[in-house]
Amino acid sequence: MSMAVDSFAASVRRFSPRLLLSELLLKQWFEPVVPFTVMIGLWTYFALTIPDYASVQNSVSLLRLFAEFGFVALAMGFCLVTGGIDLSVGAIFALCNFAALYFLLVREWPVGLAIPATLLVGALLGSINGFLIGFLKTRPFLTTLVTLIILRASVNLLNTSYAQVFATNSVESDAWDFVGGGSVLGIPINAATLFVVLLICHIFLSRSRYGWHLTAIGASRKAARHAGIRVRLMLFMTYVLSGTLCAASGIFYAARQASTDSTTGVGWEFQALTAVVLGGVSLAGGKGTVWRAMIGALIIFLLINGLVRMGIPGYVTSAVTGMILLAAVGIDVKWSKNRGKAIQKIYVNPAFVPLASAPAVQPGATSPYAQNDRLINAQAIGVDQVEGPEDVILDRQGRLYGSTRDGNVIRFSGPDFKTREVFAHIGGRPLGMQFDRDENLIVAVAGMGVYGVAPDGGIFKVTDETNRTWYKLNDDSRLRMADDLDIAPDGKIYFSDCTTRYEMTTNTLDILEGRPNGRVVCYDPATKTTRTVINHFYFRTGSASRMTASRS
Missing domain, CATH: 2.120.10.30 (TolB, C-terminal domain)
Incomplete structure (x- = not known):
């Protein structure tokens, strides 16, 4: 009986909930667990309350609708990892949507030329932000806010000029129809492309030298510069990448909707920002993965889509998104500041250790506990010549x-x-x-x-x-x-x-x-x-x- 009690006591000393929690908090993969659980909970709730929400047909439709927003959220995520922000992602998406239709319907370019040209437009728009932020060292928030205003005004002017042309023309191309509505192994082509891009970006961000440089820049630009990282060029290329990803989103949207108006992409920049912060990409920079950005994007997408299908007015949906952004920012700031302190307070987890007392020993006894006097006459070697000798x-x-x-x-x-x-x-x-x-x-x-x-x-x-x-x-x-x-x-x-x-x-x-x-x-x-x-x-x-x- 006593052996069983001792064994149980040893198991208690070896394991504890506090010990488990401290080690969980140390794991980078543990942070997305909460938003991932929220994502699953949202999907489950809407599946139980909205008819046919969990059907295969509806799931495929949701994937097709989500992919375009996923590209924009990914673009925002890369900017946040470097310690910046890109508030112009929604406007770049809208302008690239217009550019794709313009090249196909007005210029009558083939699909094989229109798609690379649209990607180039996105890269050029991103390079404007990159040049201003990376080389001229302007503030990312103000810079991209100004480009948002300029690009949004440009989209509205262009839509006014070409709305009738777009409405009265169509693209006769099987390739373009496949981009807009095709599937690969039952997965919408835009969602399949997004998944491939996510894999590539994951390898780039977590396994390549340039990805490590981006994270280092977000953690501390000064330290990254002292380490020999080309900070200006890396920031420039990040915003070029952001523009290119928005252009890819615009291409799929243009192929699927075949239209553009003044509301295209409106508010997407704030939805994308809410998504990536909610997923665990830090506003302070230096922390985040593409998968965290996608988890947050899925949460925002499912929430907005579900509320709309439940008949909730758009202004309520916007208010909910704003409150989520405010809460996510507050949690991000507080957690980033206090995570280390929380782990430090609970990591050391003392346990009771029974110690046996040594028996009393009389002088001259031969017990192992007797006083050892064999080294009394020993000669010291290397006095003051060694520091902290061990063995x-x-x-x-x-x-x-x-x-x-x-x-x-x-x-x-x-x-x-x-x-x-x-x-x-x-x-x-x-x-x-x-x-x-x-x-x-x-x-x-x-x-x-x-x-x-x-x-x-x-x-x-x-x-x-x-x-x-x-x-x-x-x-x-x-x-x-x-x-x-x-x-x-x-x-x-x-x-x-x-x-x-x-x-x-x-x-x-x-x-x-x-x-x-x-x-x-x-x-x-x-x-x-x-x-x-x-x-x-x-x-x-x-x-x-x-x-x-x-x-x-």
């Missing part, structure tokens, strides 16, 4: 090695170990050391992993990660604090990793927490693989292979 070891030539706080391995040799030299500078915090059969000095380095030093002083990496524990949210594959090690007769290196949750600089928090976050890890040089042998130790230090041999 020591002798080689076959009788030379003494010590690991120090400054990342060095110091060697003492000669009579009475008077000769001091830096054998190797590894970095990190070298701790435990052992020699292998080839006289390589194997060192456990906190913050780095396990490294080796050849007899000639050359440094090589042994391992810096192990297999990840499948059920843990916290990625424990990286070695955070390799402490001590031992080498078995078969050459396998067993070493302790004190903590999987804290770094070398904060390892005392693991002791304060009192949870079994340590482990014993084994590196096999024959297969060059690393695996965790035993988990759930309390701040495991000390030699490893002897303990493992005794356990096996």
Whole structure:
């Protein structure tokens, strides 16, 4: 019975809701969970209240209607990631819609020429914003607000001049009909194209150097400039990309609607802004993904579409969108400012650890708890010559090695170990050391992993990660604090990793927490693989292979 109670108590100390929450908050993928849940909830609500809302036919129709807004939201998302904003996306979309119809109906260009020409128009309109913001360093909000006003006025003037021509002409082209109403594997062509573009943009933003540069610029333009990033050019190209995406939206809209008027794209810039902020793209810049932008876009689209189909007046829909934007901005600002503080307050999660008291020992007793006086007459070596020595070891030539706080391995040799030299500078915090059969000095380095030093002083990496524990949210594959090690007769290196949750600089928090976050890890040089042998130790230090041999 007591064993079961002890086992249960150990499980309680190992797991806790607070611990789970703290690790969830650290995950970047956790932030979109709330807007994704809202999106699913909206769809479910409208599916239950609007007849045939969940039907396949209606879903295909919603995809066809959403895709054009999705392109515009994506354009806004890229601008926000760089720390800017583009309030002219709705006007660029409307002007490109007009341009596509103008090229086809007035200029009578073929579809294969009209589409690239419309994309070029969008890129040129975006380049105006990019030149002003990137090279002339104007404010993104005011700049794009002015271009919004100018472009919207231009659209109204052009529509007045060409409305009759557009109304009395049509495009006789199978290709154009396919762009407007075609499908690929049952998916509307505009939605399929949007998905492909999303994949490309995801790879660009999260896996390419230029995408990392965009995020760095949004986080801190000054720091990005000092790091050698071409900030002006990157900002210019971002707004060119924004204009191109709006042009793609305009092309699909023109092919589907075959018309244009003064209300085309009105308010889309604010809907797109609400969408991407609601999805988790930060207004401050430096944070966001294309998928977050799409989640927010779907929320706004489903909300507006559902309210319209329920007969809610347009002004009420606009008011609801405005309130959502206000709430999203407030949450974004507050969460960005206080997220780190919230995690810091709940991450350290202390647990009760029962400690056995040592028995009273009489002087002269042979108990393991008796006072150790064997080092009373020991002679000090390297006094004031080493900083924070940790482990020591002798080689076959009788030379003494010590690991120090400054990342060095110091060697003492000669009579009475008077000769001091830096054998190797590894970095990190070298701790435990052992020699292998080839006289390589194997060192456990906190913050780095396990490294080796050849007899000639050359440094090589042994391992810096192990297999990840499948059920843990916290990625424990990286070695955070390799402490001590031992080498078995078969050459396998067993070493302790004190903590999987804290770094070398904060390892005392693991002791304060009192949870079994340590482990014993084994590196096999024959297969060059690393695996965790035993988990759930309390701040495991000390030699490893002897303990493992005794356990096996």
